Amino acid sequence: EDCFEIFKKIFLIAGLGYLLVGIVFGLLYFFLLMAVFGISNISNWVVEMQNIQTGTTYIIFTFLLTIILTALYAPINAGFLKLCLLAKKNQELNLGVLFDYYKGKHVKDIIIGSIIISLTTVVFNTLFQMINFSIFGFLVQIVITVFTVLFLPLVIFANQNYSDALKNSVSLVAKNPFYIALALLIAFIGIFVGLIAICLGVIFTAPVYLAMNFSIYDNVVGFEERSVIDEIGQIEE
Numbered sequence: 001e002d003c004f005e006i007f008k009k010i011f012l013i014a015g016l017g018y019l020l021v022g023i024v025f026g027l028l029y030f031f032l033l034m035a036v037f038g039i040s041n042i043s044n045w046v047v048e049m050q051n052i053q054t055g056t057t058y059i060i061f062t063f064l065l066t067i068i069l070t071a072l073y074a075p076i077n078a079g080f081l082k083l084c085l086l087a088k089k090n091q092e093l094n095l096g097v098l099f100d101y102y103k104g105k106h107v108k109d110i111i112i113g114s115i116i117i118s119l120t121t122v123v124f125n126t127l128f129q130m131i132n133f134s135i136f137g138f139l140v141q142i143v144i145t146v147f148t149v150l151f152l153p154l155v156i157f158a159n160q161n162y163s164d165a166l167k168n169s170v171s172l173v174a175k176n177p178f179y180i181a182l183a184l185l186i187a188f189i190g191i192f193v194g195l196i197a198i199c200l201g202v203i204f205t206a207p208v209y210l211a212m213n214f215s216i217y218d219n220v221v222g223f224e225e226r227s228v229i230d231e232i233g234q235i236e237e
Helices: 002-037 042-052 056-088 095-102 107-130 134-147 151-158 162-175 177-197 201-205 207-220 228-236
Strands: none
Touching (some): 002 056, 002 201, 002 207, 056 095, 056 151, 107 162, 134 177, 177 201
16 A cells, blocks of 8 residues: 555656666667677567577676666666655655765665675576576576565665665565565566556556565664664674
């Protein structure tokens, strides 16, 4: 209920944000791919991709691209979460909020932690793909997504550094992994409703994932001065 209440407030402006960011990053990925591999004939795109996916150059390119795109996009994800917070507080929403975390004290932790998560996922996906067990790579990706879902809000809302945020995200999710995984599944179903209805509709249903991310944090950690994070620290001591 919390998730969809937030989603109703942000889906138009967040959808526009996804559209603009998607165009920019889509073009960036395309031109980087062309620059590295020299793909000149778009009609042969699928064939060429199948031929290069297991090559060393492609693997190195994937790692470098993951680092570059994650570093560029992670602060925008943080901006979407801030948009959710503004919506919860019934404050004014604007596209400029999406770019707030390119500056300030959180930017380093946002980028480093996000790169660690992305590279871990890529490593497992690549390893399982090389031994023809791609399904296991997909399952590992799901596990990583679930257990790190609180990383970004812990950094920007609880002022955690990237290492503490990663550790606390795993600890908090481990208490109720089934319910959090189910909540994220509901969010993904909501996203694909837009994909089924009309492809462009997914742009405006995609924000439901970050609305769910925010709502999970709000319900698990919250914004009180003394939170469950303090309790974790006491237990560890």
